[in-house]
Each structure stands twice: as structure tokens, then as C-alpha cells.
Amino acid sequence: MSRTPLVQRGVEYVAGRLGAGHGVTKAMRKVFPSHFSFLWGELALYSLIVLIVTGIFLTFLFDASQDVVRYTGSYAPMHGQHVSAAYNSVMRTSFDVRGGLLIRQTHHWAALVFVAAIIIHLGRVFFTGAFRRPRELNWLVGCTLLVLALGAGFTGYSLPDDLLSGTGLRIMNGILLSIPFVGEGLAFAVFGGEWPGDGIISRLYPVHVMLIPGLIIALLGLHLAMVWRQKHTQFDGPGRTESNVVGEPVWPGFAMKSIGLMFLTAGVIATMGALVTVNPIWVYGPYVPAAATSLSQPDWYIGFLEGSVRLFPHWEPRIGSYSIPNPFFSGVLIPGIIFAVLFAVPFIERRFSGDKEEHHLLDRPRDAARRTAWGVAGFSVILLLFVGGAQDVVAQTIHVSVGHVTAALQIMILVVPPVSWFVTMRLCRSLQRRPPPERTERASMITRDATGGYETVEADVPSQPVLSRSEGER
């Protein structure tokens, strides 16, 4: 009789002390459906791991202080200049620490990928209706994670105390000031006084490295636990019903692919960090309050907010003795509405569809034409705001005045959403009329025998076309 394998003895040592003997096997056998669109959430998870690993390294090198020091590092053009200790430490990391620039750039790229993956994942969940009962709670957790990711990004790129991020903080200060009644006190509390306040960098630092990551990790745990408990959704197909789940067991296939994706993600982000410059603070220079640069854009995920404050008209109406600050509309109200609608998506849809049933089979976007149309219309607003955030770059590229680009975008923001709603609706309807895809995977197998002849062997899964399910709409 052979000895029990070492791995099994190790697992049983732990499981035998927790009563988890059956649980381990059950977890290894748990089935996850596979589809390329299910990878985006995993991509977000794995870029977060890259962020944490590189971020820990950066905390050892960063100095969260705005004391003025003289730059003496190896970047010659800045020699002898007075800079903040924070800026100085990031310059040192970039030029005088082996692997420092690589880690810093990898961290920054990972942040850009992290938010992108979250948003594409959110789009997948929205357009396939995966947020419906029983997954409304997980939608809320996911949206909160998006907000936290944006907060992590903003606090992170503000830390180097360079001119670009300092300008971003000045804008954030202005937006805080525009909050009704408490704005002034809030801005003073956050910044420790009137702009530029009393060491904002030293306040952002614990928020960026402790508070927000802690919340992200906690909520991500909840997010994954709910997916585990509720089992993943799946697309309709042969043998797939509302009451089962068809796919690969965790062990070994799913785990290998997923861990492989983790390494691939890290590899691609590390390649970008090694070869593609991002956030070159030595080009921006240190923050000087009386300076600002043209063609300055924040990291891409803040672009919609930048566009909102750029495109909103110059109104500042009066109500009684109060004048309502212009940024209240563009910097508080509009993003507030965007996120309120986003969080409310499952409840808005249930209100209009009256559908209170559980759903584990995903919609193809065309089959839920109304939802898809609203989603595309909403997304077009965000996209136009994003373009508006770089309207000066657009103007320079196409040689048109900034004012004209702004006016064109203001008109488009009113016209494009209804048009795209209508076009998407028509597109979905005509796609619905197309014949369903033929499902041939694993349905038949061709084998070649020793004499060179071919033979078709019928597999046990019946080949049946998937019918387009109607949405119950007019």
C-alpha cells in the first residue's frame, strides 16, 4: 500500500482541525462556467494583486512630507532646485533606486488597468443582466468597489506632489468648497486650512495605503464570497438551465487557467512598467501654487469628471442671498447623479420590468434590447464627458478652437444619447431576427482510422439551436 501523498497529509492536517474534510473536496469540485467575458473581473482582481505587491515596495521609499528640501539626486536638470520631501523621494525612487522606476511605473500602470478592468467587468454584468435577483447586493458591493478604486487612484497619483497632481488637488479643493453650506468647513477639515492647507500629502498617504486598500480588500472578499455562494451565472446553451451550472471544476482546469491569468496579467503590466513611461513627474516638475500647465489631463478614469467641469456652462445662479457655485453642478451634482443611477440599476430595472424572479442564465445583450439601449445611451454620456476632459487636446489635434470643440460636445451630449438609444434599439431588434448560432461544440467528432478513412462519431450532447428568448416587450 502506497503512502498518503504529502499534499493530502498537509491539507488533512488543517482540515482535520476545522471539520473541513468534505469542504475541501467540494470546493475543488465546484463548477465555474467559462466564457471570455467572465475574465474581466479576474483581471481586476489580479491587477489589484500587482498593485498591492508593488505598492508595499513603494511605501518603503516614499516620504509623506511637504518639508522643503534641496534636490540632489542624479536627474541633472533639477539639480539644486527646492522641492518637497515627497517629490524628492519619488524622484529618488525613479532615478536612484534599482528597480525603483520599474516598480513605480508598474504600480501606476496596474492602477490604470485595475479601473479599466472593473469598468469593463461592470459593463459585462450590466449588458448581460447579471445584476438581477439574486445578485443585486453584489452589484452594490461592486459599484462601491469602483468608487473605492477611483478614490485609490486619485489619492495615489496626488502623492508625488508634482505640478500636475497638485493642480488636481487644487481642483478637488474647489469642488469641496462648492458643497452646500458645509463645503468651506469640509475643505478646511480635509486640507487642514485654507488652500494649500497643512500638509495634505501626509493626510492622503494613510488614506491611500491603509484606509482605501483595507476597504477594497474587505469588500472584495465579500464580493467573491457572494459569487461563491450564489454560483456564477452562465449563458444559455445545450444542457444549461436556470437550476444548474455547467463548466469546469475548480481543480485542476479552472484553477490553472485562473492562476495562469494572474501571471499573464502581472507579466503584461510589468512589461508596460519596464518599457512605457507613465506619469513622468520630472517632466511636470514640483508643485508650485502659482503655476499650472496647459494640456493637463488627469489619469483616464477621472476624465469624465474633468469633462463635466469643462463642458458645464458658466452658470452661477442666485437663490435668495446664496449664489450656487458653478462647480456644485458640474463637480458634485452630475457625478452624484451618475453614481446614484449606477447604484440603483437593479432596482430601476425591476421597477420597469416588474421582474422579481431569480435569474442565473444571462441575457445576450440583443435579447434585452431596452436595457442595452439605455446602457449604450448612458455610456455615451460618460464617453462624451471623457472626450470633453481632453477638449483642448482634441482642439489642438484637429486645429479647431477650444470654444468650438466645447460647444460641439455640449450639443452632442444632448443629442447623442437619444440617438444612440434609438439606433441600439433598432440594431438589437434586427439582430434578434438573425438565425441563432449553430452549436456544434462537442456535438460531433471526426476520427481517422488506421487505413486513412474518416468517420463521424456522435457525442452524447444533443446539438440543438438556442432560441432567442423574447423579453416580453412590445
Next chain:
Amino acid sequence: MNLRARRAAIGSLTISLIGGIVAVAASAADWSDRVFGAGIAAALGGIGFALVAWSKSLDLPEVTQERERLTVTEAESAELRAEIDLTEDTVGRRGIVKWLLGGSVVTLVAGALSPILSLGPAPKGELSRTSWRRGRRLVTSDGKPVEVTRARYDQLVTVFPEGHTDSDDSQVVLIRVRPELVARETVEAGSVDGWIAYSKICTHLGCSVGLFGVDPRDPQRLRQLVCPCHQSVFDPLDGAKPIGGPAPRALPQLPLAVDADGYLVATRDFDEPVGPNTWNDQ
């Protein structure tokens, strides 16, 4: 067994191995960060690609599992109801204790949160004051005063009150144009011999209004001040009124005079708050 996928796994693991060796060598021999990074990236990507290819090579079959029920059954609902009824029968009557408990939790939370207020000083009108005073000279960031006779037309210089060059809310754009171009109200508000001074802090969101140039529509007679952040445009010849972009108000003008030594001075502080607005304004 899928042989192609297996070969791919072997190939990419070899690349990963070489990448790891390159990274170690780069680190030891102090080569550039790029080589080190490329080595690490190859080591990571190689393992990732190999794992995916390996799992594909196994040709594992799909498996079907039943879902568990998630909804609450009537029996479970009745159980919960019984527990709640039991709670009301046993705990529910003690009204005064419940109210006191709720009250003490509320006061505890309020008390525990109050230190948040000490994160920053309470505003005491700082936003409506700057460091400009009557007779204070305009100096550049290195402390040099501005002679009224010096400087050519159509140039911008950033100035501060003398002795307060670190006062961020006092930053001012000082420009000089041909005196006949300046609007009459702007002259009356404190422009001297073509010199005009405005708060440099944008009334939209507080960026530094740092771009000055001729207006392409009429380069002879029109000038522009532009905020680089959100592309607000102001007319410096006419009280820095906003003529484009999101800025809702004119940049406050600093009234100027010339002191006995021929240097530019302010005649008083701005008569309105500089920078972005708040709801507290009257």
C-alpha cells in the same frame, strides 16, 4: 492530450526560466531597469501562458452541477417569525431601557466622531482675505519689485505682495498693454499706465490663470487670459470678465498705484473673495 498546447507550455516555461535568469543577472550586474523589468515580465508571462496552455492540453470535460435554493421557504419564514415574536414577548416590554440604550449609542457616536472637527481650523473668513494691503509693493516670486517704467507691452508676470511671496491666495497676474486699449471701467478700478493686475486664481476651480496672449479674432486690439485647466477665457482689457469656458465670474482686480520710488503698489486688498465660490457668500 493536446500536443500543440503541451509544446507551447514547454516553450513558454523555457522563456520564463531565461527571463528569471536575465532579471537576476541584471540585478547583480547593475544593468538598466528596462532589462531587469523585461526579464521579470518574461518570467511572469511565461508561467502564465504555460499554465493556460497546460490546462488546455488536458482537454478536461465540462461538468454539470445543480444550483442550491437561495429563496427563503415558508417554513423558514415561520421559524424566523416565531423568534421575533419570542423577542417581543421577552425583551419588548422594557421600553425605558431600550430608549436609553438607543440614546446612549447616539451620543457615544456623536462624541466619538467630534474629533473630526479638529482636523482643520474652522473657517474665519480666510477665503475673503488675502495678504494685499494698501501700499504693499508688487514683487515677483524672487522678491524683486516692479518699476512702472520698465517692461514691454503684452507680457505677463506673476507677482505677490512684498514679504508674502508664499501667500498662495495673493498670487496676481500683472500685465502691461498699450494704455489706450484698456476699458474705462478697468482704468477706474485701478489700472495705471497700461498696467493691470488680477487675482491669478481662477474663479471656476482655483487653478492658476497662467496663459496670456492676443485674441486671434483681432490681434491688434483684443487680448486673452486663459486658465489652462478647464479653458476658461477672460478679457484682461475689460475687468477680466469671463468670455469663454466654465468660469462664472470675473477675476477680481487689484487696484494699483505708484509709490514715491516709482514701483507698483496695491492701494488695498481685493474687494471680493478670490478663487472658487462657496454657498456662504452673501
